[in-house]
Amino acid sequence: MSRDPSDSRCDDRYVDTAPYTPGAALRELERKDLDAPNWLLIWRKFRTHRLGLISGAFLLFCYLMLPFVGFVAPYGPNDRDAEHIYSPPQGVKLFHEGDFLGPFIYPMTSEADLETFQWVVKPDYDNPQRLRFFCEGSQYRLAGLIPADTHLVCPPEGATLFLWGSDRLGRDIFSRILFGAQLSLTVGLIGITVSFVLGIFFGSVAGYFGGTIDWVINRAIEILRSLPELPLWLALSAAVPSNWSPVAVFFIISIILGILDWPGLARSVRAKFLSLREEEYVRAAEMMGASSGRVIRRHLLPNFMSHLIASAALSIPAMILGETALSFLGLGLRAPAVSWGVMLNDAQNLANIEIYPWTAIPMLPIIVVVLAFNFLGDGLRDSLDPYQQ
Amino acid sequence: MEILRYALYRFGTMLLTLLLVSVLVFCIINLPPGDFLSNQIAELRATGQEAGVAKAEFLRREYALDKPLWQQYFIWMGLLPGPHGFSGMLQGNFGWSFEFDRPVSEIVGDSLWLTVLVNLAAVLFVYLVALPLGVLAAAKSRTMIDYTAAFIGYLGLATPNFLLALILFYYGHQYLGLPIGGLMAPEYEGEPMSWEKVRSILIHLIVPTFVIGTSGASAMMQRLRANMLDELGKPYVETAVAKGMRPSRMLMKYPLRVAFNPFVADIGNLLPAMVSGSVLVSVVLGLQTIGPVLLQALKSQDMFLSGFVLMFVALLTLIGTMISDVLLVLLDPRIRYESRDT
Numbered sequence: 001m002s003r004d005p006s007d008s009r010c011d012d013r014y015v016d017t018a019p020y021t022p023g024a025a026l027r028e029l030e031r032k033d034l035d036a037p038n039w040l041l042i043w044r045k046f047r048t049h050r051l052g053l054i055s056g057a058f059l060l061f062c063y064l065m066l067p068f069v070g071f072v073a074p075y076g077p078n079d080r081d082a083e084h085i086y087s088p089p090q091g092v093k094l095f096h097e098g099d100f101l102g103p104f105i106y107p108m109t110s111e112a113d114l115e116t117f118q119w120v121v122k123p124d125y126d127n128p129q130r131l132r133f134f135c136e137g138s139q140y141r142l143a144g145l146i147p148a149d150t151h152l153v154c155p156p157e158g159a160t161l162f163l164w165g166s167d168r169l170g171r172d173i174f175s176r177i178l179f180g181a182q183l184s185l186t187v188g189l190i191g192i193t194v195s196f197v198l199g200i201f202f203g204s205v206a207g208y209f210g211g212t213i214d215w216v217i218n219r220a221i222e223i224l225r226s227l228p229e230l231p232l233w234l235a236l237s238a239a240v241p242s243n244w245s246p247v248a249v250f251f252i253i254s255i256i257l258g259i260l261d262w263p264g265l266a267r268s269v270r271a272k273f274l275s276l277r278e279e280e281y282v283r284a285a286e287m288m289g290a291s292s293g294r295v296i297r298r299h300l301l302p303n304f305m306s307h308l309i310a311s312a313a314l315s316i317p318a319m320i321l322g323e324t325a326l327s328f329l330g331l332g333l334r335a336p337a338v339s340w341g342v343m344l345n346d347a348q349n350l351a352n353i354e355i356y357p358w359t360a361i362p363m364l365p366i367i368v369v370v371l372a373f374n375f376l377g378d379g380l381r382d383s384l385d386p387y388q389q
Numbered sequence: 390m391e392i393l394r395y396a397l398y399r400f401g402t403m404l405l406t407l408l409l410v411s412v413l414v415f416c417i418i419n420l421p422p423g424d425f426l427s428n429q430i431a432e433l434r435a436t437g438q439e440a441g442v443a444k445a446e447f448l449r450r451e452y453a454l455d456k457p458l459w460q461q462y463f464i465w466m467g468l469l470p471g472p473h474g475f476s477g478m479l480q481g482n483f484g485w486s487f488e489f490d491r492p493v494s495e496i497v498g499d500s501l502w503l504t505v506l507v508n509l510a511a512v513l514f515v516y517l518v519a520l521p522l523g524v525l526a527a528a529k530s531r532t533m534i535d536y537t538a539a540f541i542g543y544l545g546l547a548t549p550n551f552l553l554a555l556i557l558f559y560y561g562h563q564y565l566g567l568p569i570g571g572l573m574a575p576e577y578e579g580e581p582m583s584w585e586k587v588r589s590i591l592i593h594l595i596v597p598t599f600v601i602g603t604s605g606a607s608a609m610m611q612r613l614r615a616n617m618l619d620e621l622g623k624p625y626v627e628t629a630v631a632k633g634m635r636p637s638r639m640l641m642k643y644p645l646r647v648a649f650n651p652f653v654a655d656i657g658n659l660l661p662a663m664v665s666g667s668v669l670v671s672v673v674l675g676l677q678t679i680g681p682v683l684l685q686a687l688k689s690q691d692m693f694l695s696g697f698v699l700m701f702v703a704l705l706t707l708i709g710t711m712i713s714d715v716l717l718v719l720l721d722p723r724i725r726y727e728s729r730d731t
Contacts (some may be wrong), residue, residue, distance in 0.1 A: 223406050223413075226657070226710050230665030231683060231702050232417070235695065238687035239420035321549050325669055328551055329684060344552070348673070350559055363552045370547040 005069035013363050024180050042306065045383035046149045046339045052379015055372035060371070066182050070140030073175035074161050077338045079138055081160060081170035084110050086119050086356050089165040096128045104128045109158035118355065128154035133197060137362050165358035167346055176338050177362055183339040185369065187254045187323040194258025196312065199265030206266070207273025218270070221263040246337035252333050257319045265311065306384050313377035317370040324366055339368050396715050403711050407704060414699045415462045418692040425487045426454060452485060454691070465567070465696070471602055478700070484693030488686070493697050503572055503590075504667070504678040506704065507601065510594050511663050512656065514602035515609055520652070522606075530639055532619060539613075539649050542607035550666045551673040554600045558674065559585065566680030568593055572676045589653045597674055601666045605659045620644035643660055650721050657710040664706050 036044075047053060065072070081087075087110060091286030092103050106123040113120045142148045155161035163174040206217035216226040236256045240249055277281065277300070285295050327341025328348070334344060343362040347353055353360050426445050433441040449455055454470045455463045463469035465484065467477025476482045483493040526538040545553075546647040561567035568574070572593050620626065621644055631638045633697030679698045686695035 067695075185494060221408075223409055226406065226666070226706055227410065227703055228659060228661040228664040228706055229412075230668055231699055234668075234684065234687055235699060236420070237416045238690075238695075239417070241422060305587075317547070323547055325551065329669070329672060331684075331687070347555070350555060353555060353559065360552070360555075363549070367544070367547045368547060373545060374543060 012193040030374070035242055038306075044360065046379055049379035049382060052374045052382075055375040056379070057374060059369070059372050062185060066185065067143035069182060070142060070148065071150065071179040073140075073172075073178045074137065074151055074153055074155060074163075075172040075175040076140060077176050077179035078333040078336055079171060079172070081166065081172075083170070084108060084121070084160050084166055085170045086163065086359075086388055087121050087160065087162050087166040087170070089358055090123075090160070090162050092131065092163070092197065093128070100125035101128055102130055104130045105156070105159065105161060108162075109157070109261070126140075129159045131156060131161065140153045165356070166363050167272075167359055169342075173343070173358060173361055177340065177365055180340045180343055181365065183333060183337060184251060184320060184366075185324060187250070187257065187339070188319040188373075190254035190323075191257035191261065191319040192250065192312050192316050193257050193317070195265060196308070198258070198262035198271055200308070203269025204273055204300070204342050207270040208277055208292065208296055208300070210274075214270070221270075222269055224260065224263040229322070230325065232260055233257065233326060233328070234331055237326055242334075245283070246333065248335060250333060251325060253326065254319075256271060257322050261315060261319065264315070265308070267306075268311065269308070272307075273300060276300050276303060279315065289342075306380075310380040310384060313373055317373045320366065320370060320373075341374055392718060395718055399711050404708050406707060407700075410698060410703045410707075411466060414703070415465060415698055417699070418696040419458060419461075421690050423507065424692060428690070429487070443560065448485065448487065465693075478697075483697045485689055486686070486694040487630065488689050488691040488694070493694050496694065497682060497701075499698070500677050500679045500682060502670075503676070504680075504701075505678065505705065507594065507597055507667050507671070507678055508660075508664060508709075510574055510598040511601040511605070511667065512660070512709075514598045515606045515659065515663075518606040518610035519613060523610040523652075524617060524645060527611065527617030527621060528613045528636070530614070535614075538610065538628035540616075542610055545603040548603075550600060550604065550669050553603060554596070554670050554673045557596050557600060572597075572678070580594070597667075597670055597676055600670050600674075601663055604666065605663050609652065609655060609659065612655060613648060614649055616648035617644055620647050631657065637689055652719065653713060653720055654717050656713040660706045660709040660713075666700055668702070699726070 012093065022075050064180075070076075071079075087108055090105050090108060092105055094100060096104065104295040105128070106125055107127060107129055108123055110119050110121040112118075126134075132154045136149050137150060137154050139147060139149050149235060158215070160166075162172050164177070165173050167173055167176070204216050204223075206214040233256060237253060237257075240252050242315060244252070280293060285299050290299075323339065324341035324344065325333055327339055328344050330345065333339045333342050340362045344360070347360045347362075426449050430442055430445045433439075451472055453461055460469060463477075464471035465477050467475050467482070469475075470487065472475070477562035481494075483497075485491075485494050486496050489496055511673035528534045529535055555626050558567075573586060573589045574593075577583075577589055587641075623644075626639070626644060629643060630636070631661070667678065668683060670676070671678040671683050675681065679701065683698040683702075685691075685697060686698060
């Protein structure tokens, strides 16, 4: 190695002559967004899950619309039209014999056919009638509070607007589906809240304290999980006194749905707690004098709240289906309450569906909503671990 | 014979669980305010039929309904002597159906076997459908086959059982000439077993099996697919392919065997849901299982009848879960003979 005589530090140590830049020593981050908060990372990943995103937006739209269904629905949930029983769906048309008329319908006249004992419905093609918008109709309460009677769209004077047909009492199925959504969709939310509270409470107590409490709770979870849900749901709802008001029945049914759902959740919470309670930050918190409740709520639960939310999105459909099944069998919500299950109660026999297929339409929103919840839950679950590529 | 000891242990825990379940069931059937007999007595009094009242009062004493609740439970179970000595569930006396005025065992009778049959058929269906479809979807992942299977699976999960039942019944009858309603042609009801009767039952089973099994099969299929995909990404699979093994043989021999365990274990989780489904579907399709009996009994507060049916349904699931646990240990030597807590 030759030595440069001009170098003043001639002490045999090698010194790189290249200019020193302090930033070069830092390693390039593998990802640019490592300092972003967790929820932002989850959101960015979730955004790429197209199906989940669409489902989430759809569900958000549905839930936001619930307070305003009275405005959107052309009829009230229990408005009867004795003249148009089992009227088939009416299409809204724009052109009449080539002329643009704006949204209009052909009025329907129905007659009883005394030979077959069926209602025969004939559209009157010569007499198109325009729909009315922002018009006065039956009374309803906006968000259950503010009385109003303005509807987005109303049937023309003297005619009907049964977009999805009418049922055996001449009630509009489309309007009833909208009103039914209020109960059918919130049943799942209330149920999941009950299940969440119970599941997190028992799961965290079992996992955090361990020992005898853990053993007892674990056995209870196992027993409840090994029992078929529906017969127990049936038995519990059969115990609801029949003279209770529809609102009380609704709440008690959602609580019943939640009561049998918590064991699954408690199990996963417990498993997480068992591993997390050994972490150092937990011991640190304990040594600083935090109470057990505080450690559980502030230090442990936030760790997997997102997992819990994803699993909630996956168990809401079970509750919606459960309510539908109970009401369908006549042990859940009862008329005059309107829910999708209650509506399907009318579609119980095959002959009915064969002659009046549109009475089975309420199954469509059920399938769509349940699918949407499944996709949303899957999407959430996939994007929960934002560091995984 | 360690496996035998495990099976015995598992059987013991099952009996204990069943005991706890009986307490739960007893609480549930006593939950509704009032009971069948007091309602009946009140009604008879109101219409002035004193003879009927005497009979109802007699039944009340006969079945110890005038005793405190905890004594009623022990008498019902046969752990305490009732008015006729020990005569409860444990002794094989399932009580009296007040509504039908016959012993419970006479009413449920045949429907017990048919319930077992329907559920067994549904479990078989789940395995037979989910196994090939799950493997196929994993092997051909991200192709049309995979997406079609996923789509059908999701639809199967999302459609309520009873709607599927109605739809399939309609189309099955329309296009395939499948019979509507019931589990056998009416002329075989109450007849002794014969080949024609078996044939009739089998044909009637097609639609219910399909309906009860679909949601279970789609859940199972998705899980098997996920497990298989996990395995397929592992280096040993690559090695096997690199060495020139035929894909189908490779699939069967290695990844499937690993992915198969959760598949068996899952039946324990699946069974409660399937029994639930069978109750609902039986009501809709009018099958002669205990589903309709349960609904009827619950609606009329016929407590011994509904209590027995609930116990039977619980027993069915518990036995199924036990069998799946024992099978799992047989299948996978890595699982030690301890409780399977995760």
